[in-house]
Amino acid sequence: MNNYFELKININPEIEDIVSDIIFTNFDCEGIVQEEETYKDLEMTSTTKGTLRVFLTSYPVNLEEILKTERELLKSRGFTDNELGSWEITLDEKENQDWSKKWKEKWTVTHVTDKIAVVPSWLEYHPQKDEITITLDPGCAFGTGTHQTTQLCMKALEKYLKKGDSVADIGTGSGILAILAKKLGAKEVYGCDNDETVIEVCKENAVINNVSDIVFELNTADKLSKQYDFVCANILHFVLAEIMGDLKNILKTGGLMSLSGILDEKKDMVLDAIKRENLEIIDTLSQDQWISFVVKKTDN
Ligand SMILES: C[S@@+](CC[C@H](N)C(=O)[O-])C[C@H]1O[C@@H](n2cnc3c(N)ncnc32)[C@H](O)[C@@H]1O
Helix, strand or coil: CCCEEEEEEECCHHHHHHHHHHHHHHCCEEEEECCCEEEECCEEEEECCCEEEEEECCCCCCHHHHHHHHHHHHHHCCCCHHHHCCCCEEEEEECCCCHHHHHHHHCCCEEEECCEEEEECCCCCCCCCCCEEEEECCCCCCCCCCCHHHHHHHHHHHHHCCCCCEEEEECCCCCHHHHHHHHCCCCEEEEEECCHHHHHHHHHHHHHCCCCCCEEEECCHHHCCCCEEEEEEECCHHHHHHHHHHHHHCEEEEEEEEEEEEEHHHHHHHHHHHHHCCEEEEEEEEECCEEEEEEEECCC
């Protein structure tokens, strides 16, 4: 077995998914532990919150330059140094021990709502009556169902999706939202992502959930011409703001869209884009520091 590299990076915990996304995109990353807690007698005695622990299968070439460029990009999009944290790094080469197994041991069944559970593919789970289960192996794709932004979209789908709706999931990651849409009764479901490495993961997840008629492909909203009854987009707030017009174009008049991935303190950027595109907010959901909007297209 080859050795692996363990990178630790100090960040502001509020942007842990943003930095995780950067790392998954730029390096050969097999997994990221965002936080590990130690308990004694039910009291938390320590936490690694604010330090990402990243497992890399190859040496991260140009690590510092890449992080510097990405940090500058975030700053140009309105993040302050305080909001980003120090991004101080340590990098160690480690002997390979089956850490991917250890990472799997940490992820268990997630009950997103009373009716929706996300189950790791290596666990056996007996659902309650009428409970929808999504079986997942996310690989390196985002979307285990544990993140607040994913859960907010799942709750919006449960609340607003109508049986027979057509659905597009833009930024599909592991395919979790597309799979849920199909299991909630959507007729035709399409999922796309601009990261080609996730598409195979989505297709495999669709097969293990018996919903292999979902179409997954490498794509972005601006390239789509079809219109859907329901659109989900769980993507970082500044991307949502940039592509809001494209998202609106793929929504039917009268259709609904769940927009997630928005830090509460950054919501104005998304609200401006919603206003610019003349979309009507019909619901606002929140979980911890994350917020999501359900919007309706009322014009053509
Ligand atoms: C936060 S993850 C969401 C994954 C999954 N939908 C969920 O809710 O857990 C965002 C995903 O959007 C993808 N993405 C980012 N920008 C995109 C864009 N402009 N068009 C399509 N996908 C994009 C990323 O590659 C990533 O897989």
